[in-house]
Amino acid sequence: MKPKHIKKLIYHVLVGGFAILLLYPVLWLVMSSFKLSERIFVTADQLIPDPFVLSNYAQGWEGFGDYGFGTFIMNTAIFVVIVLIGHLISCSLIAFGFARLNFAGRKFWFAIMIMTLMLPYEVVMIPQYIIFAQLDWLNSLKPLVIPAYFGHPFFIFLLVQFIRTIPRDLDEAAIIDGSSIFGIYYRIILPLIVPALATTAFLLSTGHGITCLDLYYI
Numbered sequence: 001m002k003p004k005h006i007k008k009l010i011y012h013v014l015v016g017g018f019a020i021l022l023l024y025p026v027l028w029l030v031m032s033s034f035k036l037s038e039r040i041f042v043t044a045d046q047l048i049p050d051p052f053v054l055s056n057y058a059q060g061w062e063g064f065g066d067y068g069f070g071t072f073i074m075n076t077a078i079f080v081v082i083v084l085i086g087h088l089i090s091c092s093l094i095a096f097g098f099a100r101l102n103f104a105g106r107k108f109w110f111a112i113m114i115m116t117l118m119l120p121y122e123v124v125m126i127p128q129y130i131i132f133a134q135l136d137w138l139n140s141l142k143p144l145v146i147p148a149y150f151g152h153p154f155f156i157f158l159l160v161q162f163i164r165t166i167p168r169d170l171d172e173a174a175i176i177d178g179s180s181i182f183g184i185y186y187r188i189i190l191p192l193i194v195p196a197l198a199t200t201a202f203l204l205s206t207g208h209g210i211t212c213l214d215l216y217y218i
Helices: 003-032 055-062 069-100 106-118 121-134 142-150 153-163 169-176 181-192 194-207 212-217
Strands: none
Touching: 055 069, 069 106, 069 142, 069 153, 069 181, 069 194, 106 153, 121 142, 153 194, 169 181, 181 194
8 A cells, every 4th residue: 555545544544533532422412312311321431322212202392381392492483583584684784785875974883883793792781681671671572582673793794795795887787777775785685695694594593592691581
């Protein structure tokens, strides 16, 4: 065997072994789900369940109280879809305004929006709570849903940068054809930023959920 092939073989063996090492906790987690609850940590050093049981999934699907796991999934899906629609509409509209419209203070307000990304959530948590309390939104999903329809700084910035790569010649051609500003957004910009919107939707759907810090609103 040539030295070049030996190096490749060693490289793949090392990378494969490292991948197995990283995936082992996930594999252990999956296999432990088929163990009896009282034996998960007693037999933590055993990967293969003994005995192999499927009742854990049936019990988990039953949920607790009067609500099954299907109810939890449905509630989460409805919540995420409503918030996702709000973010996609608001962020794309605001990004279109920053990227295509000329208005007084555009650079200033864009800089202010970017600066809000530097604020940790702990800084704005108390002021937000006071505002929501004054609006009588506490003990409801309003604080978690309605703000989504006013945009998110990071995704606005993401979409602005994407829209700036689209030639303005398309906008000018649409204006010559009699299109309005909203028509440019809806018929030209929106179809062309679908990849960026898909990225936004993926990041929001995987990262947006009701966390422990959000529970004090409900």
